[in-house]
Amino acid sequence: MSAILAAVLLPISIALVFFYAPVDEDGLNQKIFYFHVPIALTAYACFGWGAWKGLMHLWKGKPGADLESYVAIHLGVIFGAMTLVTGSLWAKFRWGHWWLWSERQLVLFLVLFLFYSAYFMLRYSVEPGPQRANLCAVYSLFGVILIPISFLAIRLANQYIHPVAFNRHGPQMAGSQFFTFCVCLAAMLALFAALYQFELAGKRLDARLRELRELLA
Amino acid sequence: MSTEEKYVAAAYLVVFAFVLVYFLIMALKLARLEREVGELAELARKRADG
Numbered sequence: 288m289s290a291i292l293a294a295v296l297l298p299i300s301i302a303l304v305f306f307y308a309p310v311d312e313d314g315l316n317q318k319i320f321y322f323h324v325p326i327a328l329t330a331y332a333c334f335g336w337g338a339w340k341g342l343m344h345l346w347k348g349k350p351g352a353d354l355e356s357y358v359a360i361h362l363g364v365i366f367g368a369m370t371l372v373t374g375s376l377w378a379k380f381r382w383g384h385w386w387l388w389s390e391r392q393l394v395l396f397l398v399l400f401l402f403y404s405a406y407f408m409l410r411y412s413v414e415p416g417p418q419r420a421n422l423c424a425v426y427s428l429f430g431v432i433l434i435p436i437s438f439l440a441i442r443l444a445n446q447y448i449h450p451v452a453f454n455r456h457g458p459q460m461a462g463s464q465f466f467t468f469c470v471c472l473a474a475m476l477a478l479f480a481a482l483y484q485f486e487l488a489g490k491r492l493d494a495r496l497r498e499l500r501e502l503l504a
Numbered sequence: 505m506s507t508e509e510k511y512v513a514a515a516y517l518v519v520f521a522f523v524l525v526y527f528l529i530m531a532l533k534l535a536r537l538e539r540e541v542g543e544l545a546e547l548a549r550k551r552a553d554g
Contacts, residue, residue, distance in 0.1 A: 301516075314508055315506075315508045315509060315512055316508050316511060316512060318512050319511070319512055319515045319516075322515065322516065322519055323515070326519070365522060365526060368522070369518065369519055369522050372515075372518045372522075373515045373518060373519065376511050376514050376515040376518070377511070377515065379511065380507065380508060380511040478523070482526065485530060486530065489530065489533055489534065489537065492537055493533075493537060496537060496540050496541065496544065499544055500540070500544060503544060503547050503548060503551070
Protein backbone atom coordinates (compact mmCIF):
# COMPACT_ATOMS: atom_id res chain seq x y z
CA MET A 288 0.00 0.00 0.00
CA SER A 289 2.74 2.46 1.01
CA ALA A 290 4.77 1.45 -2.08
CA ILE A 291 1.81 2.28 -4.34
CA LEU A 292 1.30 5.56 -2.50
CA ALA A 293 4.99 6.44 -2.90
CA ALA A 294 4.96 5.47 -6.59
CA VAL A 295 1.95 7.76 -7.15
CA LEU A 296 3.02 10.67 -4.94
CA LEU A 297 6.68 10.95 -6.03
CA PRO A 298 6.01 11.77 -9.71
CA ILE A 299 3.14 14.07 -8.67
CA SER A 300 5.42 15.92 -6.24
CA ILE A 301 8.15 16.38 -8.91
CA ALA A 302 5.52 17.67 -11.37
CA LEU A 303 4.16 20.09 -8.74
CA VAL A 304 7.67 21.35 -7.88
CA PHE A 305 8.61 22.12 -11.48
CA PHE A 306 5.27 22.97 -13.13
CA TYR A 307 2.97 24.26 -10.38
CA ALA A 308 4.92 25.91 -7.55
CA PRO A 309 5.95 29.44 -8.55
CA VAL A 310 9.57 30.58 -8.66
CA ASP A 311 9.83 33.13 -5.83
CA GLU A 312 12.39 35.88 -5.12
CA ASP A 313 14.97 33.24 -4.09
CA GLY A 314 15.04 31.96 -7.65
CA LEU A 315 15.09 28.47 -9.07
CA ASN A 316 17.47 27.32 -6.30
CA GLN A 317 14.49 27.44 -3.90
CA LYS A 318 13.10 24.32 -5.67
CA ILE A 319 15.62 22.26 -3.65
CA PHE A 320 13.61 23.22 -0.53
CA TYR A 321 10.65 21.03 -1.64
CA PHE A 322 12.74 17.86 -1.36
CA HIS A 323 15.41 18.92 1.13
CA VAL A 324 13.04 19.84 4.00
CA PRO A 325 10.67 16.84 3.61
CA ILE A 326 13.71 14.53 3.48
CA ALA A 327 15.07 16.14 6.68
CA LEU A 328 11.65 15.80 8.39
CA THR A 329 11.45 12.18 7.24
CA ALA A 330 14.91 11.54 8.73
CA TYR A 331 13.60 12.91 12.07
CA ALA A 332 10.52 10.65 11.70
CA CYS A 333 12.78 7.62 11.03
CA PHE A 334 14.90 8.30 14.12
CA GLY A 335 11.77 8.96 16.18
CA TRP A 336 10.17 5.73 14.96
CA GLY A 337 13.40 3.84 15.70
CA ALA A 338 13.43 5.25 19.24
CA TRP A 339 9.74 4.37 19.72
CA LYS A 340 10.44 0.78 18.68
CA GLY A 341 13.44 0.79 21.03
CA LEU A 342 11.14 1.91 23.84
CA MET A 343 8.64 -0.83 22.94
CA HIS A 344 11.45 -3.37 23.17
CA LEU A 345 12.57 -2.17 26.61
CA TRP A 346 9.12 -1.50 28.03
CA LYS A 347 6.99 -4.34 26.70
CA GLY A 348 9.64 -6.71 25.37
CA LYS A 349 7.78 -6.73 22.04
CA PRO A 350 9.29 -9.42 19.79
CA GLY A 351 10.82 -7.97 16.64
CA ALA A 352 10.88 -4.41 18.00
CA ASP A 353 14.70 -4.43 18.03
CA LEU A 354 14.84 -5.30 14.32
CA GLU A 355 12.16 -2.68 13.54
CA SER A 356 14.17 -0.07 15.46
CA TYR A 357 17.32 -1.01 13.54
CA VAL A 358 15.63 -0.76 10.13
CA ALA A 359 14.08 2.64 10.98
CA ILE A 360 17.46 4.00 12.13
CA HIS A 361 19.17 2.59 9.03
CA LEU A 362 16.68 4.43 6.82
CA GLY A 363 17.05 7.54 9.01
CA VAL A 364 20.78 7.58 8.30
CA ILE A 365 20.10 7.27 4.55
CA PHE A 366 17.56 10.13 4.65
CA GLY A 367 19.99 12.07 6.85
CA ALA A 368 22.77 11.67 4.26
CA MET A 369 20.38 12.88 1.55
CA THR A 370 19.50 15.90 3.72
CA LEU A 371 23.16 16.82 4.16
CA VAL A 372 23.98 16.46 0.46
CA THR A 373 20.93 18.34 -0.86
CA GLY A 374 21.43 21.02 1.80
CA SER A 375 25.08 21.43 0.81
CA LEU A 376 24.12 21.81 -2.84
CA TRP A 377 21.61 24.48 -1.90
CA ALA A 378 24.13 26.24 0.37
CA LYS A 379 26.89 26.22 -2.24
CA PHE A 380 24.77 28.23 -4.62
CA ARG A 381 23.04 30.45 -2.04
CA TRP A 382 25.87 31.07 0.46
CA GLY A 383 28.88 30.18 -1.69
CA HIS A 384 29.94 27.51 0.83
CA TRP A 385 29.27 23.78 0.98
CA TRP A 386 29.09 23.96 4.77
CA LEU A 387 29.07 26.60 7.52
CA TRP A 388 30.23 25.55 10.98
CA SER A 389 28.69 28.72 12.44
CA GLU A 390 25.19 27.45 11.61
CA ARG A 391 23.80 25.72 14.69
CA GLN A 392 21.06 23.85 12.85
CA LEU A 393 23.51 22.37 10.36
CA VAL A 394 25.97 21.33 13.05
CA LEU A 395 23.22 19.86 15.26
CA PHE A 396 21.82 17.91 12.33
CA LEU A 397 25.33 16.60 11.61
CA VAL A 398 25.70 15.61 15.29
CA LEU A 399 22.35 13.79 15.10
CA PHE A 400 23.44 12.07 11.87
CA LEU A 401 26.81 11.01 13.30
CA PHE A 402 25.19 9.86 16.54
CA TYR A 403 22.89 7.50 14.67
CA SER A 404 25.71 6.46 12.30
CA ALA A 405 27.65 5.32 15.39
CA TYR A 406 24.60 3.16 16.29
CA PHE A 407 25.80 0.63 13.69
CA MET A 408 29.27 0.46 15.23
CA LEU A 409 27.67 -0.36 18.58
CA ARG A 410 25.28 -2.88 17.06
CA TYR A 411 27.92 -4.79 15.15
CA SER A 412 30.48 -4.77 17.96
CA VAL A 413 28.17 -6.77 20.26
CA GLU A 414 27.17 -10.40 19.75
CA PRO A 415 23.53 -10.83 18.62
CA GLY A 416 21.18 -11.49 21.52
CA PRO A 417 19.16 -9.80 24.27
CA GLN A 418 22.15 -7.73 25.48
CA ARG A 419 22.70 -6.20 22.03
CA ALA A 420 18.99 -5.51 21.63
CA ASN A 421 18.85 -3.73 25.02
CA LEU A 422 21.98 -1.67 24.36
CA CYS A 423 20.73 -0.62 20.92
CA ALA A 424 17.30 0.30 22.32
CA VAL A 425 18.85 2.51 25.02
CA TYR A 426 21.15 4.14 22.43
CA SER A 427 18.23 4.86 20.08
CA LEU A 428 16.35 6.52 22.96
CA PHE A 429 19.30 8.76 23.86
CA GLY A 430 19.52 9.97 20.26
CA VAL A 431 15.90 11.02 20.16
CA ILE A 432 16.68 13.83 22.63
CA LEU A 433 18.74 15.46 19.86
CA ILE A 434 15.73 15.64 17.50
CA PRO A 435 13.84 18.53 19.17
CA ILE A 436 17.13 20.31 19.87
CA SER A 437 18.14 20.01 16.21
CA PHE A 438 14.65 21.03 15.06
CA LEU A 439 14.39 24.04 17.38
CA ALA A 440 18.03 25.14 17.06
CA ILE A 441 17.32 27.67 14.37
CA ARG A 442 14.54 29.23 16.45
CA LEU A 443 16.76 29.41 19.51
CA ALA A 444 19.63 31.03 17.61
CA ASN A 445 19.95 34.80 17.86
CA GLN A 446 21.68 35.19 14.54
CA TYR A 447 21.23 32.84 11.66
CA ILE A 448 21.27 32.77 7.92
CA HIS A 449 19.53 29.43 7.43
CA PRO A 450 16.06 30.35 6.09
CA VAL A 451 12.98 29.77 8.27
CA ALA A 452 10.03 28.50 6.25
CA PHE A 453 7.79 27.92 9.26
CA ASN A 454 7.42 30.09 12.33
CA ARG A 455 4.77 30.69 15.01
CA HIS A 456 2.63 32.54 12.43
CA GLY A 457 2.54 29.49 10.15
CA PRO A 458 4.18 28.73 6.80
CA GLN A 459 6.05 31.69 5.30
CA MET A 460 5.17 30.90 1.70
CA ALA A 461 2.37 31.11 -0.85
CA GLY A 462 -0.54 28.66 -0.70
CA SER A 463 0.60 26.85 -3.86
CA GLN A 464 4.11 26.47 -2.42
CA PHE A 465 2.75 25.12 0.86
CA PHE A 466 0.51 22.65 -0.99
CA THR A 467 3.52 21.44 -3.04
CA PHE A 468 5.56 21.12 0.15
CA CYS A 469 2.82 19.03 1.81
CA VAL A 470 2.61 16.67 -1.20
CA CYS A 471 6.42 16.31 -1.18
CA LEU A 472 6.37 15.55 2.55
CA ALA A 473 3.64 12.94 2.07
CA ALA A 474 5.67 11.41 -0.80
CA MET A 475 8.81 11.17 1.34
CA LEU A 476 6.92 9.66 4.28
CA ALA A 477 5.30 7.15 1.92
CA LEU A 478 8.74 6.34 0.49
CA PHE A 479 10.05 5.77 4.02
CA ALA A 480 7.08 3.51 4.86
CA ALA A 481 7.59 1.49 1.66
CA LEU A 482 11.35 1.08 2.16
CA TYR A 483 10.81 0.25 5.84
CA GLN A 484 8.41 -2.59 5.00
CA PHE A 485 10.64 -3.78 2.15
CA GLU A 486 13.82 -3.88 4.23
CA LEU A 487 12.05 -5.35 7.26
CA ALA A 488 10.60 -8.18 5.14
CA GLY A 489 14.10 -8.91 3.80
CA LYS A 490 15.63 -8.95 7.29
CA ARG A 491 12.89 -11.25 8.66
CA LEU A 492 13.31 -13.61 5.73
CA ASP A 493 17.07 -13.61 6.29
CA ALA A 494 16.61 -14.49 9.98
CA ARG A 495 14.17 -17.31 9.20
CA LEU A 496 16.50 -18.75 6.58
CA ARG A 497 19.35 -18.72 9.09
CA GLU A 498 17.11 -20.59 11.54
CA LEU A 499 16.17 -23.12 8.88
CA ARG A 500 19.81 -23.60 7.88
CA GLU A 501 20.72 -24.33 11.53
CA LEU A 502 17.85 -26.83 11.79
CA LEU A 503 18.87 -28.62 8.62
CA ALA A 504 22.58 -28.63 9.40
CA MET B 505 22.06 25.23 -18.51
CA SER B 506 22.73 27.94 -15.90
CA THR B 507 24.72 27.31 -12.70
CA GLU B 508 21.51 27.56 -10.65
CA GLU B 509 19.79 24.96 -12.84
CA LYS B 510 22.82 22.67 -12.48
CA TYR B 511 22.62 22.81 -8.67
CA VAL B 512 18.87 22.09 -8.69
CA ALA B 513 19.37 19.18 -11.12
CA ALA B 514 22.26 17.85 -9.00
CA ALA B 515 20.14 17.95 -5.81
CA TYR B 516 17.31 15.96 -7.42
CA LEU B 517 19.74 13.55 -9.09
CA VAL B 518 21.42 12.90 -5.74
CA VAL B 519 18.09 11.86 -4.21
CA PHE B 520 17.37 9.67 -7.23
CA ALA B 521 20.87 8.11 -7.03
CA PHE B 522 20.49 7.36 -3.30
CA VAL B 523 17.16 5.58 -3.85
CA LEU B 524 18.56 3.75 -6.89
CA VAL B 525 21.63 2.50 -4.99
CA TYR B 526 19.37 1.44 -2.10
CA PHE B 527 17.20 -0.61 -4.48
CA LEU B 528 20.30 -2.08 -6.11
CA ILE B 529 21.66 -3.25 -2.74
CA MET B 530 18.23 -4.65 -1.82
CA ALA B 531 17.97 -6.44 -5.17
CA LEU B 532 21.39 -8.05 -4.61
CA LYS B 533 20.30 -9.12 -1.15
CA LEU B 534 17.07 -10.56 -2.54
CA ALA B 535 19.07 -12.54 -5.10
CA ARG B 536 21.24 -13.93 -2.28
CA LEU B 537 18.15 -14.93 -0.29
CA GLU B 538 16.66 -16.60 -3.35
CA ARG B 539 19.88 -18.58 -3.84
CA GLU B 540 19.89 -19.61 -0.17
CA VAL B 541 16.25 -20.76 -0.39
CA GLY B 542 17.24 -22.89 -3.38
CA GLU B 543 20.18 -24.41 -1.49
CA LEU B 544 18.00 -25.18 1.55
CA ALA B 545 15.29 -26.72 -0.63
CA GLU B 546 17.94 -28.91 -2.26
CA LEU B 547 19.26 -29.92 1.18
CA ALA B 548 15.74 -30.76 2.40
CA ARG B 549 15.06 -32.79 -0.76
CA LYS B 550 18.26 -34.82 -0.23
CA ARG B 551 17.26 -35.45 3.39
CA ALA B 552 13.79 -36.63 2.31
CA ASP B 553 15.28 -38.97 -0.28
CA GLY B 554 17.35 -40.48 2.48
